[in-house]
Every structure is written in structure tokens, then in C-alpha cells.
Amino acid sequence: MKESISININGKDYRLEVESNRLLVDVLREDLGLRGTKISCGIGVCGACTVLLDGKAVNSCLVLAVDVAGERITTIEGLALGNQLHPLQEAFVDCGAIQCGFCTPGMILSAKALLDENPQADEFDIRRAIAGNLCRCTGYTKIIEAIKSQSLSE
């Protein structure tokens, strides 16, 4: 069943025709060419598909696109302003928190959701916030360091 929906993605309004059974992650990647959001486990445990739905981190592989009609979505592409990286992105680069980069978009968005809600997040808060984002490369240490560097907590 095809439906016509409006979604706001990274500040821009889109009008899309999608089948009811399309997943948000597939619509982002295939219909809109926003391939920063990754598909990995497909069952909501790895977090590679993390996007922000009205500022809250969700697994887009388990969201029907039609379910987010009228909502605001933020993908990793929405963080930089032109060539100017978002401070979280800079921090990940500066701290060496990126190896293969596959987990990075989801990781950064989870971090952004955390810090937007709790600017003084401490290490415990950070670890809890990224518990749903798996990284096979880094061992998480530098990722936590990068996020901590953007937290206002001492």
C-alpha cells in the first residue's frame, strides 16, 4: 500500500511516496541517497542505523518510514554546516576515535542525543548512552574520550 508522507530530514522538508512496509533506513539510503546511516544487524542491537527522531536516538532499521510522517529526523549528514564539522565530529577526529568508521555515524548521533539532553554527562552517562552502538575496531576508549571532551562535566 503506497502512501504519500512528509518528513523533515536535517531541516529540509521532503514529500515522499513510499510503500507501508519500507523501513526508514532504506528510505534514507535509497530514496534520498543519505548513506551515512548504515545497515548492519537489522534487528536493533548494533546501532549502526541510529538516527535522531525528534532529537531521540532510534534504530532506523526497526522504524517504518510511514510511521515518522510529520516528524523531524536528523541523520549524520545533518551535523556539519557545509565544510564546517560539528564539534562532536571534530572531537572524534582529534581523539582518534574513528578506525573503519562504520559505527561512527550512529555513535556520534547517540552522543549528540545524550549531550543535547544532558550537557554535563559524565563517563557513566556516556557509556550508558552508547551501550546500543557496537564498535568492532576501537575498543571504545577513544570514542568515550571524544564524547567526554564535548561534555561540560569536569
Next chain:
Amino acid sequence: MIQFDLIRPQSIEEACDFLNENVEESKIKAAGISLLILLKQNLFRPKYLINLEGIPGLRYIKEGNNGSLCLGPLTTHRDVETSPVIAHNVYILKEMVLDLGSVQVRNRGTVGGCLCHSEPLSDVPPVMVALGGEAKCVSVLGKRTIPFADFFLDYYETALRPSEILTEITIPKIPPRTGCAYIKHTLRKAMDKPYVAVAVYLQLENQEPVCRDVRVVLGAIGPTPFRARQVEQALLKQRINESVIDSAAEQMSFDGIDIVYDMRCPEEYKKDVSPVIIKRAIKTALNRAVAG
């Protein structure tokens, strides 16, 4: 993924009517995170998904009659996690949900959806049984209330009739001198389902640390949560102390329990670890009961 028609009722009545007319081919959908996993695996192919998310008034946490707690079925796990009312009045719910899934899962997953899914390794069902909670349900035939003690029939099977919809979860007020605790035994520090889960509700007499009422509920072992009756019998009317707890936990029996297949560990592991987790949970509940 399979094709389906997404139905968007504007009210529970409308949802019940449609469900009743298309009961063989329909499935109720909340956020659908567990549902979508099953659909992706082609485990069943409903023609209609009845989306409850658009119906107003199904997502709430409020006080009901006699100090009870009422949750709408579309209350998310994240709502439970961040609720000051729950933190203060039914802390075991927060304790349980803190370690449920991830932020991403908790932002979407609903309490109602999780309960109706009735998965053996789920955290929510044993806590609802321990709290003596009840499920309010509605269909074209009318309303009824099912205690959670009778709600979970088998893995992925509940006492809900095919044409029924869960519309509210109620939890009776926890009396004074009562401590509740939930311990989820996992090997990982996060993102793990329990190997053994124990939810305890322990009510003491007014003056003495004598057990007036107790529920010890085990999850992640049988296909549904079950009460460890032998453990409870060994605690009732006893003056509770560490040695009584240790001895009661050893009464744990798995006779008649069909231990659910868990690819992460053999049955023997669950059996060996259970008394340990039971002891810890009862001790924690006792400390909370005494603290008031």
C-alpha cells in the same frame, strides 16, 4: 519484507471493530520493534497491521484508584526510565528498565508491546507478575481484566484473545514495609538478555522482620515467568535473615518447568545460578523493606 496494509484507527473502538472483522489476518502494532523483527524473518505474514500509535490517550503514567499506578500500553520503556512517579513509587520498574536494551530500543519499545510479545527472555513480564499487576483489555465483546499472573501462557502466547487489545496496565499500590527488587543476571555489562532473572516482592509485618507476603518470580528460565513456590513457602511467616534466605533459595525446584532453549548456555547453568540470584534479590528486597 512482506507487503501489508497499515490500518490507522482513530480510537480503540475502531481498532477493535477492524480487528474483530479481520482477526485471522491482522496483527496489532505499537512501535513494532519486536514485530518488525518477526516480519523481517518471514515468521508470519499478516495482511493488516493495526497501528495503535495514532490513537490519542494510550501513552501515560498516572496514579489510579487507591494509589495504584496506571500505564497506558504505548508508554515507552524510556518513559518508565525517566518517570519521577515510578522512581519514587515503584522503583523496581525503573531498576528493571535501566538495563533493558539500549537507549534506541527504549525510545521506541512500549511496555504494552513488550508484554503482549511474551518473550521468555524479556525483563518486563517477571516484574509485572511480582508486582501483582493486571492487564485491562478490550474487544467488541466488552472489557475484562487479566492478572499478569495468568497473562503469559507460553512463549509468544498470552491470554489475550485474538480480537482483544491491551488498553492499560495497572499495578496495585505497594504497601509499607514492602521491598521489591529485580536482578538480571547477564554476562555482558549491557545489551544482553537475562540468563536468569529474579523479581522479588517481600512484605514484612509492621514491627517485626517477619514475612507477611512474598512473591519470587523467575524469568528467562521457563517459557513464561513462574513463581518459585517452594522458596516462597520457606519464607512466609519466617523471621527473615540471611540464613533463612540462603536456606529458602536452596529450596528452588525446577520440577515441572520446561526450561526454554537458550543457545547461550546449557540448562544446568540456569539451574545452578538461579539460587544465587534468588538469594541476592531477596536480600536486596529485605533491605528495602526494612528501610521503609
